Amino acid sequence: MADFSIKDVARLAGVSIxxxxxxxxxPEKVSQKTRAKVEDAVRRTGYSPNRLAxxxxxxxxxxxxxxxxxxxxxxxxxxxxxxxAVAETxxxxxxxxxxxxxxxxxxxxxxxxxxxxTDGVILLASVSPFGTEIMASGGKQLLPIVVGCETxxxxxxxxxxxxxxxxxxxxxxxxxxxxxxHRRIAMISGQSSSLLTKxxxxxxxxxxxxxxxxxEDGWVIDGGLTINGARAxxxxxxxxxxxxxxxxxxxDEMAIGCLRxxxxxxxxxxxxxxxxxxxxxxxAEVTDPPLxxxxxxxxxxxxxxxxxxxxxxxxxxxxxxxxxxxPHELVIRESVAAPTN
Amino acid sequence: MADFSIKDVARLAGVSIxxxxxxxxxPEKVSQKTRAKVEDAVRRTGYSPNRLAxxxxxxxxxxxxxxxxxxxxxxxxxxxxxxxAVAETxxxxxxxxxxxxxxxxxxxxxxxxxxxxTDGVILLASVSPFGTEIMASGGKQLLPIVVGCETxxxxxxxxxxxxxxxxxxxxxxxxxxxxxxHRRIAMISGQSSSLLTKxxxxxxxxxxxxxxxxxEDGWVIDGGLTINGARAxxxxxxxxxxxxxxxxxxxDEMAIGCLRxxxxxxxxxxxxxxxxxxxxxxxAEVTDPPLxxxxxxxxxxxxxxxxxxxxxxxxxxxxxxxxxxxPHELVIRESVAAPTN
DNA sequence: CTGAAAGCGCTTACAG
DNA sequence: CTGAAAGCGCTTACAG
Numbered sequence: 001m002a003d004f005s006i007k008d009v010a011r012l013a014g015v016s017i018x019x020x021x022x023x024x025x026x027p028e029k030v031s032q033k034t035r036a037k038v039e040d041a042v043r044r045t046g047y048s049p050n051r052l053a054x055x056x057x058x059x060x061x062x063x064x065x066x067x068x069x070x071x072x073x074x075x076x077x078x079x080x081x082x083x084x085a086v087a088e089t090x091x092x093x094x095x096x097x098x099x100x101x102x103x104x105x106x107x108x109x110x111x112x113x114x115x116x117x118t119d120g121v122i123l124l125a126s127v128s129p130f131g132t133e134i135m136a137s138g139g140k141q142l143l144p145i146v147v148g149c150e151t152x153x154x155x156x157x158x159x160x161x162x163x164x165x166x167x168x169x170x171x172x173x174x175x176x177x178x179x180x181x182h183r184r185i186a187m188i189s190g191q192s193s194s195l196l197t198k199x200x201x202x203x204x205x206x207x208x209x210x211x212x213x214x215x216e217d218g219w220v221i222d223g224g225l226t227i228n229g230a231r232a233x234x235x236x237x238x239x240x241x242x243x244x245x246x247x248x249x250x251x252d253e254m255a256i257g258c259l260r261x262x263x264x265x266x267x268x269x270x271x272x273x274x275x276x277x278x279x280x281x282x283x284a285e286v287t288d289p290p291l292x293x294x295x296x297x298x299x300x301x302x303x304x305x306x307x308x309x310x311x312x313x314x315x316x317x318x319x320x321x322x323x324x325x326x327p328h329e330l331v332i333r334e335s336v337a338a339p340t341n
Numbered sequence: 342m343a344d345f346s347i348k349d350v351a352r353l354a355g356v357s358i359x360x361x362x363x364x365x366x367x368p369e370k371v372s373q374k375t376r377a378k379v380e381d382a383v384r385r386t387g388y389s390p391n392r393l394a395x396x397x398x399x400x401x402x403x404x405x406x407x408x409x410x411x412x413x414x415x416x417x418x419x420x421x422x423x424x425x426a427v428a429e430t431x432x433x434x435x436x437x438x439x440x441x442x443x444x445x446x447x448x449x450x451x452x453x454x455x456x457x458x459t460d461g462v463i464l465l466a467s468v469s470p471f472g473t474e475i476m477a478s479g480g481k482q483l484l485p486i487v488v489g490c491e492t493x494x495x496x497x498x499x500x501x502x503x504x505x506x507x508x509x510x511x512x513x514x515x516x517x518x519x520x521x522x523h524r525r526i527a528m529i530s531g532q533s534s535s536l537l538t539k540x541x542x543x544x545x546x547x548x549x550x551x552x553x554x555x556x557e558d559g560w561v562i563d564g565g566l567t568i569n570g571a572r573a574x575x576x577x578x579x580x581x582x583x584x585x586x587x588x589x590x591x592x593d594e595m596a597i598g599c600l601r602x603x604x605x606x607x608x609x610x611x612x613x614x615x616x617x618x619x620x621x622x623x624x625a626e627v628t629d630p631p632l633x634x635x636x637x638x639x640x641x642x643x644x645x646x647x648x649x650x651x652x653x654x655x656x657x658x659x660x661x662x663x664x665x666x667x668p669h670e671l672v673i674r675e676s677v678a679a680p681t682n
Numbered sequence: 683c684t685g686a687a688a689g690c691g692c693t694t695a696c697a698g
Numbered sequence: 699c700t701g702a703a704a705g706c707g708c709t710t711a712c713a714g
Contacts, residue, residue, distance in 0.1 A: 050397075051458050052393060052396055052397045052402070052458060053397055055393055056391075056393045056394055056397045061393070065436075068412065070418055070421075071409070071412050071414075071417045071418060071421045071437060072412075072413075072414065072415045072416070072417050072418030072419075072421070073412075073413065073415075073418075074413040074414075074415065075413065076412050076413050077411055077412065077413025077414075078413075080411070080412055080413070080439060084439070095406075095436045095437065095438060096412060096436065096437035096438070096439070097436060097437070098421060098425070098437070117392050117393060227623055227624075227627060256624065256627055257627060259627070260627035260629070263629060282413075282568055283568075283597065283624060286568060286597055286598060286600070286601035287629075288601070288604060288628075288629045
């Protein structure tokens with residue numbers, strides 16, 4: 001109860017505040033008898049230490065912040081599960097911060113870290129004007145920041161990160177589409193500011209080029225990472241002079257919108273048009289038809305990213321930096337088939 | 342930069358730490374000239390105040406915590422947007438805490454609040470063994486807690502809350518199903534521990550009773566609030582001796598699973614079986630067929646809930662308590678039609 | 683094992 | 699307008 005401080009407990013127990021503190025934090029250093037008195041006083045007051053004071057005094061919070069683009073993105077369910085799993089075994093609490101509707105985030109993250117509100121941060125979003133600010137304030141870039149899933153601007157590439165090889169995965173999907181017989185393959189990507197989808201786009205282009213397939217004008221189109229953006233992009237693709245036989249969406253979220261829009265145009269999937277996604281969110285297997293996509297080991301990414309953050313927090317000098325790749329998997333379901341024309 | 346404290350800045354600027362503090366917090370109380378010196382020193386050091394110390398000293402954090410079941414739940418996207426919108430105009434930051442994979446949450450919420458890590462909490466989940474603990478530590482239940490969306494156990498019903506009338510909405514949907522000609526209506530609900538779906542279940546039962554329709558054994562079935570749980574529930578419903586002509590799912594998430602499973606059984610929707618959802622998440626309009634569901638004004642709930650929390654924080658005595666209802670809406674799409682037999 | 687005391691980094695009356 | 703000082707609630711060497 002906020003109404004009692006360590007002083008009250010000390011008075012009630014008839015000991016010094018130092019002893020109360022020791023009773024709670026290092027009970028083995030306190031005699032059985034004294035501890036009993038303190039415990040009794042704690043119980044009677046309902047005392048719980050002011051964590052702000054504790055953290056302030058100790059110089060650490062045992063709190064880790066994860067920054068993600070938006071609550072409501074199904075992809076993060078599993079990543080968070082992984083993060084929590086290892087956080088819990090290490091006595092850390094995790095708190096989440098959204099980026100999407102929130103312009104000042106870069107600042108805020110920087111200052112939270114730097115001003116000790118948090119012991120470390122996990123970046124599951126590539127906060128845009130981040131590099132300069134954070135790095136400037138960090139100096140030697142030893143700030144305990146680890147990047148998960150996301151690709152990050154060049155200045156930040158020294159940060160430890162855990163991710164799949166997005167470009168390779170996108171190439172693999174494109175190759176698969178090609179192997180099914182597709183030659184006219186379009187891609188719905190993210191905004192040009194999205195480094196994540198940029199990597200996937202690169203993979204797609206590489207595979208197309210390797211197969212000597214042409215990427216026509218307008219075939220790489222921005223779906224804004226949203227369902228509605230993808231629907232608009234799909235309409236554009238379908239009404240273009242040269243219609244693709246397959247559409248590779250850089251995220252399942254967009255694939256869901258694309259799928260809807262293709263059907264709305266009275267085209268069948270995969271009969272008339274094949275659609276592929278990316279991420280394997282839980283909705284991907286319940287679309288109609290179920291989505292062929294790339295699966296990321298989300299839980300594992302979460303675990304690894306948290307472990308590396310812990311390493312950084314404990315010993316930033318010796319902690320490994322640089323990217324760590326984790327395997328992806330091509331999940332073949334029913335939204336891709338051979339082209340009919 | 343964590344390496345500099347207010348002392349360093351003071352020394353560099355040739356003023357006292359008090360003046361540095363005033364320069365940053367109440368610049369109007371500092372002379373133009375002094376302020377310039379301080380600002381310069383701040384710039385040169387990259388100083389940013391230790392927020393932990395600030396909050397500790399001030400006795401408040403300007404931080405609000407929202408507790409939700411899982412960050413991957415699409416329903417919360419809009420609620421968060423609303424919360425943020427008002428938080429930002431009031432100088433509050435918001436931080437999110439997940440409940441789902443996290444047993445100790447009730448404790449943690451209690452202690453975060455009570456131990457001053459947070460100025461208030463918004464509960465978007467009904468944390469299970471919450472009542473006793475929080476209330477016990479709160480005494481007069483004036484803790485700045487506001488409940489959003491969720492229904493809450495009786496002990497907590499004095500807490501301010503903002504929500505739709507779940508029972509009424511569920512009745513309305515059931516009435517709509519009945520009006521379409523359905524007589525055999527089943528419901529996929531949540532676990533019995535879920536008060537939220539319990540309310541929806543109540544609404545369903547009331548409407549059935551009012552229409553003198555029978556709820557057969559096994560027709561109210563637990564879908565666990567997940568896609569897979571709903572699929573299993575759907576299989577049970579389809580294989581039961583007495584198959585319903587319509588299935589009302591207590592959440593869209595479950596409706597999506599149900600829809601998939603009905604189709605997997607080679608039944609058509611709404612031709613053979615009608616399906617209704619609840620929540621109107623963004624995926625509800627892109628299922629095939631698009632889902633008839635109940636829409637909640639999620640953004641508005643977020644705004645209102647944050648406003649009421651602010652009231653509580655500022656003046657807990659005079660702040661209103663009790664439930665505030667917000668209108669829902671029946672969204673008719675294509676997953677419900679008249680029964681064919 | 684325990685107490686007295688210093689000090690973490692700030693803010694804010696209080697004098698001047 | 700500015701400085702000196704008290705104090706927020708803890709933790710943790712340091713003596714004893």
